[in-house]
Amino acid sequence: MAFNKTQHIEELLERYFEGLTSLEEEKQLQHYFLSDDVAPHLINYSSLFNYFASEKEIEITSKIPEAPSKKPLFTWVTVAAVFVLFAGMLFTWNQTSSQQDELGTFDDPEIAMVETLKALELVSRNVNLGMESVIYLNEYNQSKQLIFKTR
Amino acid sequence: MTQKEFVTLTQPFMDKIFRLAKRLLVSTEEAKDAAQEIQLKLWSKKNDLSAYRSLEALAMTMTKNYCLDQLKSKRASHLSLVHSNFNDREAGLQQRLEDKDSLQWVEKCMNELPEQQKMILQLREIEGYEFAEIGEILEMNETAVRVALSRARKSIREKMIKTHHYGIQ
Numbered sequence: 001m002a003f004n005k006t007q008h009i010e011e012l013l014e015r016y017f018e019g020l021t022s023l024e025e026e027k028q029l030q031h032y033f034l035s036d037d038v039a040p041h042l043i044n045y046s047s048l049f050n051y052f053a054s055e056k057e058i059e060i061t062s063k064i065p066e067a068p069s070k071k072p073l074f075t076w077v078t079v080a081a082v083f084v085l086f087a088g089m090l091f092t093w094n095q096t097s098s099q100q101d102e103l104g105t106f107d108d109p110e111i112a113m114v115e116t117l118k119a120l121e122l123v124s125r126n127v128n129l130g131m132e133s134v135i136y137l138n139e140y141n142q143s144k145q146l147i148f149k150t151r
Numbered sequence: 152m153t154q155k156e157f158v159t160l161t162q163p164f165m166d167k168i169f170r171l172a173k174r175l176l177v178s179t180e181e182a183k184d185a186a187q188e189i190q191l192k193l194w195s196k197k198n199d200l201s202a203y204r205s206l207e208a209l210a211m212t213m214t215k216n217y218c219l220d221q222l223k224s225k226r227a228s229h230l231s232l233v234h235s236n237f238n239d240r241e242a243g244l245q246q247r248l249e250d251k252d253s254l255q256w257v258e259k260c261m262n263e264l265p266e267q268q269k270m271i272l273q274l275r276e277i278e279g280y281e282f283a284e285i286g287e288i289l290e291m292n293e294t295a296v297r298v299a300l301s302r303a304r305k306s307i308r309e310k311m312i313k314t315h316h317y318g319i320q
Contacts, residue, residue: 019301060169
């Protein structure tokens with residue numbers, strides 16, 4: 001049986017080198033030489049078929065990347081983020097505007113009078129503070145008149 | 152034709168194109184360039200692709216022509232092939248190294264063949280095409296393919312016999 005097989009392979013090989021084998025027969029040959037059970041006098045051919053088999057596995061590594069599809073999840077996250085942002089802004093705006101409604105009104109006219117005086121006093125004190133720093137300018141004016149005697 | 156359709160149409164034989172280009176141009180980078188170039192060419196005529204009987208055969212013929220052109224222009228300008236994939240074998244068991252070594256020998260023998268025989272061997276042994284298909288791709292008749300194939304196989308065998316008997320006889 002083994003002898004017959006070897007003979008068959010030898011025959012195939014002969015026709016193989018004449019270019020007369022079919023693809024099917026070449027597959028048989030390859031299968032035979034890729035197995036561990038190769039007749040010793042034919043072992044040299046096995047590297048040939050091994051090489052062909054190994055070359056079949058080479059693949060181009062850089063396949064064309066598919067066009068990146070926009071993920072709907074990401075879009076929805078964006079929409080949600082914008083919504084949250086607007087809600088936050090609206091909320092803070094509402095709070096500040098409600099604070100502005102309290103103008104510090106008083107129901108009792110006397111207390112209102114006192115508070116108003118306090119406020120006016122504060123203003124006038126600050127105005128006088130400003131005036132004090134301007135007074136020395138007058139000094140400058142006097143000395144100028146002494147020198148130039150314009151009057 | 153959309154990009155997706157085009158990719159699904161061409162993807163099945165891109166590896167074959169790459170292998171054929173690599174066989175002829177040796178360098179992996181150049182082979183990748185060639186494959187890309189062919190794909191670009193196919194894309195540019197994507198609207199009349201359906202007119203061709205076999206897209207794969209067309210692509211293989213284009214690859215062949217492109218690579219031969221590349222080789223011709225290289226030789227004309229006296230540039231040698233520059234490639235960085237000389238040796239990327241990983242160290243391993245002794246047996247594995249020996250195996251690889253003998254496979255490399257086959258590769259070397261195959262690289263010494265003329266371009267046409269290289270292509271025929273590539274298409275027949277590695278890609279498993281019928282003679283008629285090879286004839287179509289290489290624009291030859293079937294008998295010529297058969298004869299060239301036989302010649303290529305025999306010359307590889309002779310080179311290998313020399314190798315195996317080296318130092319013994």
